[in-house]
Amino acid sequence: MVVDRSWQIAFDTLASRPVRQARMVLAAQGFGVVVLEAGGDAFVSVPGLPAHLAPETVSLSSDGSLLVCTANQDDGAGPRRVVLHTLATGARQEFTSDDYLRAALSPDGARLAVLADLSDGPGIPGVGDEIAGIELIDVRTGARERLWYAEGYWEEAAIGWSPDGLLLAATYLTLDDVLTTVVLDLTGKEIASFPERVALPGPHSVWVSGHELVVYPEPDDESPLIVIDVRTGQERRFTRRNFEGYLAVSGGRVVRPGSAPGRLVTTDFGDGDERPFLTTSPAVSIDALDLAP
Incomplete structure (x- = not known):
């Protein structure tokens, strides 16, 4: 497991080459x-990516063979595309729409769940209909299905598949300015809704089991992590002693910035048992971090 040990990246010496599979991806400013690279300890720069990708949207497929991101067209203009x-x-593979903002690939690699801005207005509150939605895309055929929509906006955008691929969770902002995480089945039925609960942005950091979400409270309640059983709504709230922000969750460990620039650490959910995780040289800001399960 990636979070069981510490790693170092020297960006100035990285090779740029294809790899068969990856265990971790990060977008570094x-x-x-x-x-x-899976099966080894080498960090590699990924060649041949779109020039205008949105770095905060970068993630991996569950098997580590595909990079998932969104990007503008090669000239920097719209419409935006989801890229596998x-x-x-x-x-x-590319799937284009004016509406697409962020995407997550299902555990079996068959479908993309895409956050879509379905608004018909200029994006100004109170002007036009503001609609946040989720589309499913069949990767093999390109067929698209609107799974769910609600009045609101994509803010603190997050979406993730449950490990068994049967549920989706996504965070959006309601018209009443309440950040809410919604859980859906694959018919679009809303299984649960959790106001003032926000999922982490990485697709593999949203669920800790097939029926448990990991979220943090909004507005800021000292931002402890909370695990929610979506079947019962029961919450387990953990302690927080550090306020540097969350980057990812994997294997019961939390990845967050350390006490010095260019250093990431892991802790348990209660912010204890701190261990070094990743040191970067030079120190850089991380736009996205995703860890394959």
Whole structure:
């Protein structure tokens, strides 16, 4: 498991080459997209990515073979596209829409769940209909299905599949300015809704089991992590002693910035048992971090 040990990245010496699979991906400001190669300890810069990708949207498929991101067109203009980039070959699949903001690939790799801004107004509150929605895309055929929508906006955008691929969770902002995480089945039925609960942005950091979400409270309640059983709504709230922010969750460990620039650490959910995780040289800001299960 990636979070069981510590790693180092020297960005100035990274090779840029294809890899068969990856266990970790990060988007680093000034240095592009970097993956940790599966089956080894090498960090590699990913070649051949779109010039205008949105770094905060970068994630991995569950098997580590694909990079998932959104990007503007090659000239920097819209409409935005969801890109599936095969790490071994550089081959791409692209799905284009004016509405797409963020995407997560299902555990079996068959479907994309895409956050879509379905508004017909200029994005100004009170002007036009403001609609947040989720579309499912069949990766093989390209067929698209609108799964769910609600009045609101994509703010603190997050979406993730449950490990068994049967449920989706997404965070959006209601018209009443309440950040809310909603849980859906694959018919679009709303299984549960949790106001003032926000999921982490990485697709593999949203669920800790097939029926448990990991979220944090909003507005800021000292931001402890909370695990919610979506079947019962029961919450387990953990302690927080550090306020540097959350980056990812994997294997019962939380990844967050450490006490010095360029250092990430892991802790348990209660912010204890701190261990070094990742040191970067030079120290950089991380736009996205996703860990394959």
